[in-house]
Structure formats: C-alpha cells, structure tokens
Amino acid sequence: MTRGTGGTAQRGRSGPDSQGLLDSSLMASGTASRSEDEESLAGQKRASSQALGTIPKRRSSSRFIKRKKFDDELVESSLAKSSTRAKGASGVEPGRCSGSEPSSSEKKKVSKAPSTPVPPSPAPAPGLTKRVKKSKQPLQVTKDLGRWKPADDLLLINAVLQTNDLTSVHLGVKFSCRFTLREVQERWYALLYDPVISKLACQAMRQLHPEAIAAIQSKALFSKAEEQLLSKVGSTSQPTLETFQDLLHRHPDAFYLARTAKALQAHWQLMKQYYLLEDQTVQPLPKGDQVLNFSDAEDLIDDSKLKDMRDEVLEHELMVADRRQKREIRQLEQELHKWQVLVDSITGMSSPDFDNQTLAVLRGRMVRYLMRSREITLGRATKDNQIDVDLSLEGPAWKISRKQGVIKLKNNGDFFIANEGRRPIYIDGRPVLCGSKWRLSNNSVVEIASLRFVFLINQDLIALIRAEAAKITPQ
Template sequence: GVVPKRRSSSRSIKRKKFDDELVESSLAKSSSRAKGPPVIEPIRCSGSEPSFNEKKKVSKSSTTLILPLTMMISPPSIAKRVKKSKQPLQITKDLGRWKPSDDLLLINAVLQMTDLTSVHLGVKFSCRFTLREIQERWYALLYDPVISKLAWQAMRQLHPEAIAAIQSKALFSQAEEVLLAKILSSSQPKLEVFQELLSKHPSVFYPSRTPKSLLVHWQLLKQYYLLEDQSAPPVSVILISVSVSLPRESRDEVLEHELMISDREQYRMNSPDFDNQTLAALRGRMVRYLMRSREITLGRATKDKQIDVDLSLEGPAWKISRKQGIVKLKNNGDFFIANEGRRPIYIDGRPVLSGYKWKLNNNSVVEIAGLRFVFLINQELISLIKAEAAKMNQQ
C-alpha cells in the first residue's frame, strides 16, 4: 500500500526569548530593513480593517523596535560616568607622588631661580621628576584650586624642623653668587666676613642663609674658578673648544682615536719633581699633598683631632669623615687605600665602600665627596724599594 505522508507544520515553535536574543533579532531586522529595498505587501482586502493577527504582528514589531533605541542610548551615559570618575584618580595619583616637602622645595626653588629648567637640574626631589612633570605640578599649584588647596594643607602640617631643613637646601640665586664672587680667592675669609655680608644685604640673600652656608658655597665657587679675580685654566678652555668644534653628526672613529691620543699626550698631568724623601703625591686643584711616610691618613682636621692630609684645604669637606681613609705603601712597592669613612671613595670611577681597600696606580683619580685628586707615584724611588725587597727575599 501507499505509505501516508508525514504531516509537519511550517510554523516555528514558540518559546520565550531572552533579552540579548530580542535585541540582536531586532537589530538584524532593523538593519535588514534599512539596507534592503522597501517591501510592498499585497493588499488582500482594500476596504476591510486588519485582522487580529495582523494587529498582533504590528504591536510585536513596534515593541521590538523600541528596545534597541534604549539599549543604544545607554552606553554613552556609562562612558560619561567613567570619564568623570577618571579625574579624581589623576589628582590622587599626583598627590601620591608629590610629597609636601617636594612642593615646598619646588616653590622655594622657583622663587629663587625663576626658571623651571634650572630647578629641574639643581633640586633633588624625593622622586626623579622630569621637566614636564615639574612644569605640570607648578601650573597645577598655580591654577588648579583643588590641587593647590590640598597641597597647602599638607605643607602647613610639616614640622618646623622639616621646613627649616628644606629651606636650607634652597638654590643660590644669581644675585647671591655675584656678591659672593666679589670676595677674593687669595683671602682666607672667616665666618665674620659672611655675617657682615648678610647684614649688609638682607634683601638679596635668602632668609635661611647662614654664614657657614655662604662659606661652603664660596668654596664651591672658588673650586670651579667662578670668583671675579679668577680665570679659568687654559687647558679646560682648549678642551671645551675642541669638543664643541667636533660635529656630532659625522663621526670618524679613526679621527676621534687620534685626537684622544694627542689630547692625552698634550694635556696629561706631568709628574712633579720628587725629592728623595717623597714617595708619592696627591694633587688637587688647589693643594698638593706629599706622602713622605709609608702610611698616611686622609680626612678632615678638627680642633680635637689632627690628620696627615686635611682635605678641607682643597674645598668643601663637610661630607668627608674625620678619618676618611689610609694610604699605605707595602713592601713590594704597591700602594693601597683603605676606606674608613662613611661615604665611598671612588678610584678611577670604581666605588670603594667603607671597610674595603683598593690598589692605587700612578695617575689614578681619587674622588672623595666631590673632591678630585690625582695620585702620582715617585717611580724612581719605588723601583729602588722594589729592588731592595727583591734582594731581601733572595737572602
């Protein structure tokens, strides 16, 4: 017999749609309707009203069209809320990096120098801020009412001793250095001279200046040949002119190597004429110390304690310990320096920490708290000492 055909309905099974499906379907319908050509349905009954099913379809389509509009309008409002919430986060981030002490340092330095580039180069903050960060912070303190109010409140809570320590680190202005440069380099000024200078020019000097701070800064000016009666050494002028005249774009390695060798031969420090009793010498910019015993002490001399090599004669030595180190000559003719101070000693750029020692060669550069010296060895006398030591070992 004939197998009866299976009856199947073309209608889709109705089930409850979720919200995301409802939005996606409505978007698909609206996009398809917008992209495609307008569809004209055939009118079955011209004079009759639409049936109940047609009304139901229209009502469903109208409800589905309303939902995507509300969903599309809501995301921009969320984005606006996120943008608004980012502003206080930026303020708190800046406040976390910039401490009240940094703000006070910045304000004092700008009032002294009136130049943010000089402030960036000369002031040591708690963090390594870039020039742009310093500019943004200064403008925020001037023009942002929220940041400036919070910064002033934090600065008012600083301890008076902390404020005094910050004010003592204020940079020297150009007018202050002009007055200090008038003191002759050949003189040995005492604290009374700087006290008189402070009393004569109270409007020029910063209120926290003391005679001792002026003396230390005057010694720095003297060390770098910045006083009025001083002239820069010709060697440094020639070296600067050579380095400036060389173009940076066209580098010639062979030429640079030849120039380096010629500079070393022309400008190297000639060994002084040693006598028979001088083993070595420690030469600085201002003073030359002679080593005439096998062991000498380096440091800063005081009223209570005398030392062989007083480094304060060379320049500012307030960072140098009273007994900074010991230079010793061994029986084999080698010189060693032992660090016994708090700060490191740099030998040819290598740090020697406290409790350690390092070998000193001829023309070694010794740097202690910013003061640089060249260690020169009496080669003739040391060769005799080595020969005698070799004879003693053979016996």
C-alpha cells in the first residue's frame, strides 16, 4: 500500500514539472521561430528594395555606438520630414506611394539630414535677381552712347570704306560734334576690336530711319577711283546730267551705291574750281605777290592813328556820296521784293541751285549767291558801303576792293563781268584787269584774290529771255 501510494505520489509530483518544461521549450521555440520569420521578412524587404532601386546606396558609418539626438537636431529632422512629405504630395517618387510611411533606412537618412541644411522654398534664389539685373544693363547702355551718335558711326564706317585713311576722314567728314584725330582713331579701333561697343553700335545703327541712312550715305566721301573717272571729263566741255548718268551706267562698280548724277556734277564742278581735272594745269603764283605792295600797306594803316585834318571839300564830297548811296539804298529796298541776291550756306545736301526767279548762281565753297537781277555788284561790304554780293562771307576778303566788279545780263542772254577794283579777276585762268570786261559762260571759274567761285547759268530761264528778246527785235 505504501509503495502504491508512493508511486502515485511521485507521478503526481512529476506531472506539473514536466508540464512546465514543455511550456518553456514551446515558448523558446516560438520566440526562435518569430525571430527567424522577422529576419527572413527583413531580408526579403531589403532584396525587394534593392531590386526596385528606390533607396540609393549610402555610406555606412564606422561608428557603432548610437548617440541620442539633441533638441535642435530633433527640430531640424522634423522640418526635413515635413519637406519630404510636401515633395511626396506634389510629385510621387517612383516606387513609393503617397500614403506609405518611410522605411527604417529612410528614417536613418532623414536623421542625418541636419548636416546639410535645406533652404526654405518660398525665398527667391539670389541668382535670378542677378540675372534680371544683368539683362537690363545693356538697355541702359544703348540709351547713352556718349558723344558718338549712331549717325556718326555710320558716317565713319562709310568714309573709311571709301578712303581707307583716317586722316582724310577726320578732315573731310562733318560729324555731329567736333572730334580730334585721336578720338576718330580710338572710335574706329573700338568698333573693330571691342565686342561690346561694336555690338551696341550695330544695334543703334539698325534702329536708324531709312531716310536718315540715305542722307548719311549721300554724304560719303569720294574715293580716288571715283575722282579719277570724274577728272577725265574735260573742263572746256559743257557736261549735262545725262553725261554723268551715262558715266554711272558705264562704271557701276567704281562708284558708291548712293551716288547720283546730280552729286557727280556738283563734285566735278568742285574739282574744276580747284584745277583738279586732267586737262587743267595749276598756274604758279606771281612772284610779286609775296612782296608787300603799296595798296596792301595802305589797307593796313589804322586811320584812327592819323591826325584829323579838316578838309571842307572832302567833307562836301563825302556828304554828296552819302546822299547818293542812301538814294540807291531806298531804290534797292523798293525793288527788293522783285529782284534780290540770296545768300545760302552750303552744308551737306544743299537745295537745288535754280528756281523760276534765279538767273544764275555764283557758287563758292562755303556760300552761294543767287543772282535774281540783271545787274549785281561784287566786293567787300562795310558799314558805309553796301553791295549785292559780299565776298567776305566766303573767306578772307581784306585784299578785295569795296566794289570789285559788276555782273550784267545783256538782252541777248549773255553774262558779262566788268572789273572795277584794283586787283585783277581771273576767269578760267585768264586775267581781267581793271576797266576790262569778259563774257561769262556756264561753269566758268571766277577767282578773286584767292577766292574761287563757279558761275552757273539757269539755261531754261535764259532761253525764255532770249525768246522774248527775239520777239521784240522784229517789231
């Protein structure tokens, strides 16, 4: 009985112990199986993420001890998370949905983000403002190019292409303001070699009006080839506009594109005036001109330094002459609306020489005199002596007499010049002495004391006058 009871007691004691061991073994196996399952799931996640390529390869840290984050790092990491969420909401990255939470590797990456500060998105980038300012700078520069205007640049380029000489350009071209030779050279080199200045100048020249460009091209200097062709036209001939038009057609490559027959005729007359044609020879100056003669010495005397000797006869003669001059002035003022001599300055593109009231034109280098009466006087005007043609407007006239000569139109349509001064008048190189007269033809060169003029006749009006005279003579 005792054994039986003892056996049953041992069995009852061993039952709960074995049950506890079984439970502990089952729990250990369960936890082991869970850890294996979690490791297999983490390995599958890593493999799938590497296959998709969503997570870039990052450098592993050599430090194994993880430290706690400070307060400022926590704040910065929260800002970085909010910025990544905003990016995910605006544009979903490939391989991730908008509602999915970041993985553990991404959390580690975000925790390291404070080392690279993220700039706030609403603040504008400073590079954009700089680009806008740089793009506005050339517009301000084009408004103020300095003393050189676009018309001056175009004049300079055309003149250099015609002459290939900056000295000739400086002497022959009339710019908007006065430039020195050094300034002209520096501007030309800047247009050639400075890309900023050349670009701005080209932009400004493209904005010029076509009429302004045509006016500038008409002022281009004549090249040596053009003057050589013009010099072949004889000085004794009477060339017309058709002659110069034919010259343009025969030599289109030699002449500038803006040349006209009228411009060629005007330049030919200027060349004839200065004896630059092939059949003209320059006459040497007389030897006695260099010596001071009596008349020149008399002109240099200052009358105020002389003693004032009272002469009643002379005063009476001066009074009579003064009355006569005043009477002539009144007559001229009454006839001023009918016949008068107009003085016009020659600047660049001058107006046409003739109109329906101009009989002839005495054309100089600086001014031109329009003859509108049948008789005009030439000389040097003073306070007490008023004449029709004041030659002092053309140049130095201290050697010219107060009344040097008279130009008259006969009834048959011929013009004659009479010398009434002390110095001779040269007509096409021939001297006309005091008291003599000479017939003037079209394009005659009139030279008075180193001042040269070209005498141009209005052929249409003179033809009408001759026809009127022919009708009157038979009656």
